[in-house]
Amino acid sequence: MAAPGGCGALPRLLLLVLALLLAAGADPDLEPDSAPDSNPAPAPGGSCGCGAGRGGGGREAAARRYAAAQGSGSGRSGPMVAIPGGVFTMGTDEPEIWQDGEGPARRVRLNGFYMDQHEVSNEDFERFVNATGYLTEVAAAPWWLPVKGANWKHPEGPDSNIFNRMDHPVLHVSWNDAVAFCTWAGKRLPTEAEWEYSCRGGLENRLFPWGNKLQPKGQHYANIWQGVFPSNNTAEDGYKGTAPVTAFPPNGYGLYNIVGNVWEWTSDWWAVQHSAEEAHNPTGPSSGTDKVKKGGSYMCHKSYCYRYRCAARSQNTPDSSASNLGFRCAADALPERQ
Ligand SMILES: *[C@@H]1O[C@H](CO)[C@@H](O)[C@H](O)[C@H]1NC(C)=O
Ligand SMILES: *[C@@H]1O[C@H](CO)[C@@H](O)[C@H](O)[C@H]1NC(C)=O
Numbered sequence: 262m263a264a265p266g267g268c269g270a271l272p273r274l275l276l277l278v279l280a281l282l283l284a285a286g287a288d289p290d291l292e293p294d295s296a297p298d299s300n301p302a303p304a305p306g307g308s309c310g311c312g313a314g315r316g317g318g319g320r321e322a323a324a325r326r327y328a329a330a331q332g333s334g335s336g337r338s339g340p341m342v343a344i345p346g347g348v349f350t351m352g353t354d355e356p357e358i359w360q361d362g363e364g365p366a367r368r369v370r371l372n373g374f375y376m377d378q379h380e381v382s383n384e385d386f387e388r389f390v391n392a393t394g395y396l397t398e399v400a401a402a403p404w405w406l407p408v409k410g411a412n413w414k415h416p417e418g419p420d421s422n423i424f425n426r427m428d429h430p431v432l433h434v435s436w437n438d439a440v441a442f443c444t445w446a447g448k449r450l451p452t453e454a455e456w457e458y459s460c461r462g463g464l465e466n467r468l469f470p471w472g473n474k475l476q477p478k479g480q481h482y483a484n485i486w487q488g489v490f491p492s493n494n495t496a497e498d499g500y501k502g503t504a505p506v507t508a509f510p511p512n513g514y515g516l517y518n519i520v521g522n523v524w525e526w527t528s529d530w531w532a533v534q535h536s537a538e539e540a541h542n543p544t545g546p547s548s549g550t551d552k553v554k555k556g557g558s559y560m561c562h563k564s565y566c567y568r569y570r571c572a573a574r575s576q577n578t579p580d581s582s583a584s585n586l587g588f589r590c591a592a593d594a595l596p597e598r599q
């Protein structure tokens with residue numbers, strides 16, 4: 262079995278691990294800290310006895326919390342950029358990871374909209390939690406906590422904190438949490454098409470937001486993984502984990518870290534078949550089980566997760582959260598309070 266994205270030089274052991282994980286249906290980008298699917302085994306020793314998966318109770322509770330968060334505030338999160346309407350080529354006819362549904366290339370027409378200039382930061386999210394008392398899905402699932410004790414305030418478990426990284430992206434937030442935040446801020450999640458159009462920054466047919474070369478003139482343009490995964494993270498780009506949300510040069514639309522740093526939730530349901538017909542403001546399938554995430558993360562390397570490209574995509578269930586998955590919001594009009 263070939264690892265997605267091509268992996269000529271991978272050691273045999275890593276290939277074997279990959280093959281096992283793929284066979285087990287794990288997320289192929291091999292992200293060890295990623296939340297499992299929506300139906301993990303209950304925490305060892307943790308006896309909730311409820312028999313529900315992580316989404317059990319969570320889904321309904323999240324809906325309740327989301328409803329509670331609605332209408333409780335207007336725009337109070339990071340600055341937005343006006344993205345001009347236009348037509349662009351979404352996806353690619355030269356997919357690097359064909360099973361992700363990167364193709365076909367298709368013309369998509371979008372109305373103008375606004376996009377957060379950067380990923381939602383810990384500070385942004387704390388302002389939201391302070392104002393609403395919102396509990397994230399992970400924090401609201403007590404039986405889940407003993408597994409690692411990780412949540413947005415304690416990204417690596419109970420002994421960790423975010424005090425010295427308030428300007429880093431918020432982590433361990435589910436799709437439902439992201440929707441709650443954007444709604445509170447007077448915004449919404451971007452569609453996959455809006456996200457990809459934003460990523461391309463006005464360039465056509467390029468791999469990355471800045472062009473086709475990963476490191477023009479040797480410079481790093483995104484926070485990804487350098488070194489041998491998973492044993493040796495050399496952090497050549499300056500960051501072993503997340504970076505501040507405004508690190509690295511912005512793209513043509515003035516957007517930071519649109520690829521790399523953390524994956525970003527979009528509003529679309531996941532599917533891998535797409536019509537080649539031109540579309541106008543597409544919003545994806547009307548239903549599904551997973552939501553589309555875009556942009557790759559600080560854990561991505563070409564050898565196993567070549568997904569820090571604008572056309573690349575992956576998915577998680579809406580109640581999943583992970584140490585490398587965040588979001589940014591979009592809007593049709595600027596919220597009243599910036
Ligand atoms: C949230 O509330 C705490 C406690 O009042 C305060 O110290 C902190 O600065 C607030 N955070 C933000 C982002 O406003
Ligand atoms: C990690 O990779 C760097 C650069 O290739 C190398 O200098 C270093 O010795 C490696 N460290 C380990 C623990 O393998």
Ligand SMILES: [Ca+2]
Nearest residue numbers: 484485498500
């Ligand atoms: Ca890095």
Ligand SMILES: [Ca+2]
Nearest residue numbers: 518519521523
């Ligand atoms: Ca990102």
